Amino acid sequence: MTNTYITAAFTLGLLAFLGLALWLFLQRSRLRILIKTLQEEEGERKDA
């Protein structure tokens, strides 16, 4: 029974760390894409 609590705690810790890191990574990628798209649109608008 004790092992269940230990497993739950370590799984929670690992998943929480991994989840947060992954979220930060995906958020960074999304922001970079958004900024790039915005800059491209601005460039096209200026060219036109």
Add this chain to the structure above:
Amino acid sequence: MNLTKKDKKAFFLGAGVFAALVLVWTSAAWLVPAEAFQGEVYRILYIHVPSASCAFLCASLLFGFSIASLVKKSPQAQFGLWARASAEIGLFFTVLTLATGSLWGKPTWGTWWTWDARLTTTFVLALLYGAYLLLESSMPAGILRQKVCAVMGVLIFADVPIIYKSVTWWRTLHQPPTLNFAGSVPMDGPILRTLIFSLVLCVASCLWFVWQRSANLRLRLLFEDQSFRQWRGV
């Protein structure tokens, strides 16, 4: 995926810290000997104590950035972003502390939760972090938000010594601090060494999370600024 070289380097660094943490936690879960009084369940301490330390570290960072943003009164100040990132990561670690503490409390005390001084003051810390984030997102950017959030940041830090001393100021179910400043640590060598490794790696992860989150917040601000200028046709 659209990441710069700097982003990739930062994420490889984070992956390295995470891999080391997985190794330490694996050794904590299986290799380190059981504790004489608590048996196996004490192993949760390898996550619980470092998480609590990181929650306190975030409160200290928030305090430092709050004071800095009070001194430097610029609405676009970097300190505001760092303070927000510290509060977010602080909330993450406080919730992790409460959850792992609960998982330790059930087999040890026979209950998931009790309104003990240490538990209650830690719960208050989570509420304060949440209140800070609500306040920061509900106010328009400017000097007033900077001042109000800085005061809130200082208040959050004031809870840290109360949490730390709660087990000595009041009669509580929670045991006295595991790591104290008196110099006497009632722990065996392998247990203490593994705890210190876990603590160091969790602190490194915590600082990495704050760094990456503040970088994302800065990028979001840049995106919002650019899209607003584009919308206005500037």
